């Protein structure tokens with residue numbers, strides 16, 4: 001068993017976690033008793049963090065590279081990052097054109113870096129789609 005110190009990604013508190021793993025598989029998580037944000041304690045979300053990386057979940061839902069399906073119901077196929085990003089931009093633009101700026105919003109992590117927040121908060125303003133929220137706001 002290996003233990004790795006990290007930070008819970010769910011909200012802006014940024015609790016310290018110690019992740020247990022066997023080989024490539026995450027098997028558990030506990031609060032880091034030395035971390036000044038939580039001193040070993042975790043809320044329900046943090047204490048179940050490892051369940052999002054269980055073998056079953058990882059096998060079935062975790063994407064390792066961009067995937068795209070042409071039509072609903074078809075199997076997705078792997079595409080390059082440029083293709084995926086161009087498609088995302090075109091799709092957001094189309095939704096905003098058809099349904100207005102309130103039809104698009106972002107629900108992002110409270111653990112993003114300042115630069116990440118800048119991008120997420122600039123893009124909606126530039127595209128007139130003003131809704132950006134984080135778990136920190138949602139839980140407040």
Ligand code: SF4
Pocket residue numbers: 008009010011012013014015038041042043044045046047
């Ligand atoms: S979701 Fe819970 S465990 Fe994770 S950082 Fe926030 S308060 Fe800490």
